[in-house]
Amino acid sequence: MPDRSSPDVAANNYLxxxxxxxxxxxxxxxxxxxxxxxxxxxxxxxxxxxQEQRLQSVISVKIENLQVQRTGDTTAIALVDLRRVVTTNGVRQSLTDRWQLELVDEGGWRVCGGLPL
Structure with a gap:
């Protein structure tokens, strides 16, 4: 059974x-x-x-700085950084994207929207 007990848990599990x-x-x-x-x-x-196919390398994605704020009894907003890390030709590179997630409690918290910031 998936854990959707709180908006931060649901957001993290979704990502x-x-x-x-x-x-x-x-x-x-x-x-x-x-x-x-x-x-x-x-x-x-x-x-x-x-990007992995173009670079012929594996890109790992890290979930960082997940912060959740409730906006109502059944709604919340999460801010999170998604950091892409790749090593090509011996050089490690990373790029961080900030995202805003929209969450709703529908008998358990769920991610309902996501926008890059």
Missing amino acids: IALVIDRNPTRARLFSCADQSKLVNLHRFERDVED
């Missing part, structure tokens, strides 16, 4: 499933049924895969 494990089926366990506001996060995940 682990989507960008670290790259398991969209598992990510859906932590997201709203309406995926329309998640297109930017799915695009981010696809961009990482495209």
Whole structure:
């Protein structure tokens, strides 16, 4: 059973499933049924895969600085840094993107939206 007990747990589990494990089926366990506001996060995940093919290297994604603020009884906003790390030709490079996630408690917290900042 997926842990959606709090917005920070749901956000972290969603991001682990989507960008670290790259398991969209598992990510859906932590997201709203309406995926329309998640297109930017799915695009981010696809961009990482495209970059890996271009660079012929594995890119790891780190979840950092996850901060959640409740905006109502059943709503919350999370800010998080997603850091991409790759080593090409012996040189380690990283790029950090700041994201804002929208979460809703629907009988358990779920990620319902994501925008890069």
